[in-house]
Amino acid sequence: xxxxxxxxxSTKIGLFRRxxxxxxxxxxxxxxxxxxxxxxxxxxxxxxxxxxLSSLRAKSPLVRPCEAYEADRSEPTPPIGGDDATAxxxxxxxxxxxxxxxxxIYFATWWALNVVFNIYNKKVLNAYPYPxxxxxxxxxxxxxxxxxxxxxxxxxxxxTDFDFWKxxxxxxxxxxxxxxxxxxxxxKVAVSFTHIIKSGEPAFSVLVSRFILGxxxxxxxxxxxxxxxxxxxLSALTELNFNMIGFMGAMISNLAFVFRNIFSKKxxxxxxxxxxxxxxxxxxLSLLILTPFAxxxxxxxxxxxxxxxxxxxxxxxxxxxxxxxxxxxxxxxxVSYMSLDQISPLTFSVGNTMKRISVIVSSIIIFRTPxxxxxxxxxxxxxxxxxxxxxxxx
Numbered sequence: 001x002x003x004x005x006x007x008x009x010s011t012k013i014g015l016f017r018r019x020x021x022x023x024x025x026x027x028x029x030x031x032x033x034x035x036x037x038x039x040x041x042x043x044x045x046x047x048x049x050x051x052x053l054s055s056l057r058a059k060s061p062l063v064r065p066c067e068a069y070e071a072d073r074s075e076p077t078p079p080i081g082g083d084d085a086t087a088x089x090x091x092x093x094x095x096x097x098x099x100x101x102x103x104x105i106y107f108a109t110w111w112a113l114n115v116v117f118n119i120y121n122k123k124v125l126n127a128y129p130y131p132x133x134x135x136x137x138x139x140x141x142x143x144x145x146x147x148x149x150x151x152x153x154x155x156x157x158x159x160t161d162f163d164f165w166k167x168x169x170x171x172x173x174x175x176x177x178x179x180x181x182x183x184x185x186x187x188k189v190a191v192s193f194t195h196i197i198k199s200g201e202p203a204f205s206v207l208v209s210r211f212i213l214g215x216x217x218x219x220x221x222x223x224x225x226x227x228x229x230x231x232x233x234l235s236a237l238t239e240l241n242f243n244m245i246g247f248m249g250a251m252i253s254n255l256a257f258v259f260r261n262i263f264s265k266k267x268x269x270x271x272x273x274x275x276x277x278x279x280x281x282x283x284x285l286s287l288l289i290l291t292p293f294a295x296x297x298x299x300x301x302x303x304x305x306x307x308x309x310x311x312x313x314x315x316x317x318x319x320x321x322x323x324x325x326x327x328x329x330x331x332x333x334x335v336s337y338m339s340l341d342q343i344s345p346l347t348f349s350v351g352n353t354m355k356r357i358s359v360i361v362s363s364i365i366i367f368r369t370p371x372x373x374x375x376x377x378x379x380x381x382x383x384x385x386x387x388x389x390x391x392x393x394x
Contacts, residue, residue: 001133004113005364008065013087013124017206023234025200038076046270054263066071066089068087074393086215095223095318098253103339106335106338106339106374107160107339107351107354109335110332110335110336110339110355111354111355111358113328113331113332113335114332114355114358114359115358115362116190116324116328116332117325117328117329117332118186118195118324118359118360118362118363119191119363119366120321120324120328121183121186121325121329122135122186122191122363122367123321123325123326124318124321124322125183125186125187125311127313127314127321128189128307128309128310128317128318128322129306129389130298130302130303130306131180131183131184131187132180132183132184132290132293132294132298133294133298133303134183134187134322134325135179135180135183135195135290135294136143136287136290136328137285137322138179138325138326138329138330139179139286139287139290139324139330139367140287140326141278141326141327141329141330142282142283142326142327142329142330142334143280143287145218145327146280146283146284147278155276155277156277157221157277158248158274158277158278158280158281160273160281163381164281165271165281165285167283168281168282168285170259170263171263171264172286172289173255173261173289174256174259174263175257175260175282176286176289176290177252177253177256178252178253178254178256178257178260179253179286180290181249181250181252181253182194182198182249182250182253183184183249184245184246184249185197185245185246185247185248185249185250185253186244186246186249187246188243188249188365189239189241189242189243189246189247190239190241190245190367190369190380191359191360191363191367191369192359192360192363192364192371193235193236193239193241193244193246194243194249194250195233195356195359195360195363196231196232196236196356196360196378196379196382197232197236197250197251198234198250198254198356199228199231199232199245199353199356199379199382199383200228200229200232200382200385200386201254201257201258202224202225202228202252202385202386202390203228203229204220204254205258205299206222206225206257208258208259208262208390210263213262213360217393218392219383220392221389221392221393222386223392224388224389224391224392225385225389227244227381227382227384227385227388228382228383228385228386228389229385230378230381230382230385231378231379231380231381231382231383231384231385232378232382234374234375234377234378234381235375235378235379235382236377236378237378238372238374238375239375240372240375241331273336273337274307275334275337276334276337276338278337279333279334279337280334283330283333324360329337336352339351353383353386353387353390356383356386357383360379
């Protein structure tokens with residue numbers, strides 16, 4: 001029996017040596033041993049290289065991948081400049097998009113309110129030709145609105161002192177003159193003509209800065225004044241309803257607003273009053289300056305007589321016209337100052353140019369103002385020159 005068992009074991013080993021593939025074909029119960037030549041060689045581990053166990057992950061799902069931890073067993077340190085930088089860039093992009101949307105809303109609101117103001121202002125002046133009182137009511141309505149806003153807490157009350165009002169005073173004087181002069185102009189000529197002449201404000205700005213303040217500008221800025229002055233002159237010469245008082249009112253308004261901007265730039269440096277509150281304070285001080293002059297030039301008796309005549313000609317809706325032009329005047333100026341808080345003066349200048357285009361076109365359509373082709377060409381040249389001026393100042 002011993003001999004038989006040895007023969008059987010020898011037979012199995014012999015078969016395995018002759019046909020190694022039979023190892024894969026054997027019965028589960030058969031017992032076989034590989035030869036020493038087929039045993040895997042011993043692997044010598046190197047202590048100079050790291051041991052990578054990534055292959056174990058594919059062979060066994062129970063093997064946890066090896067990760068490097070800090071000494072306090074915290075989570076693995078993320079790579080520098082990876083996800084954090086991407087998240088920060090995405091946040092900056094979203095913030096920039098939100099800022100552009102906000103500025104776009106400001107501009108659209110500014111232009112829309114300005115168009116509505118000019119329409120109602122012209123309607124009021126056609127029925128009630130008292131520009132000094134109309135200007136006073138505009139400033140009074142805005143001042144009252146802001147006082148109520150401060151009282152109920154809708155808008156934070158600005159913190160001002162004597163120095164603030166002292167530096168604001170010349171700004172208010174220039175603002176008052178410019179406001180009244182523009183209103184006088186619109187009481188005599190078409191709204192479109194007034195705004196065509198007022199598009200020449202950059203020319204006044206350069207000339208005042210050059211000859212009074214001694215500032216110098218690049219040649220491109222001076223060249224941009226040629227289409228501005230030429231376009232305004234062409235439009236004035238071909239205006240069907242030309243009026244010298246209306247023309248001079250627009251010119252004086254340009255000059256006054258240039259000085260207003262100069263005084264604002266010099267006097268408001270370092271002040272922490274927001275654009276909304278700044279214009280509110282400007283309106284209140286301008287109201288105090290304008291009221292005695294309005295009484296002296298026109299007077300209460302003329303106002304009362306004109307009021308009765310306007311009510312008889314227009315009807316009760318005339319009261320709503322006066323209220324609308326007063327409220328919308330303050331709102332469009334307030335939004336413009338809020339826009340100036342968010343953008344550069346150059347962008348504001350471009351926006352102001354586009355505003356004049358919307359006012360000119362809308363007033364021509366609504367009031368059916370007769371416009372000759374030459375007159376329209378002059379307006380287009382003047383507005384183009386204003387745009388070139390803003391680009392040259394960049």
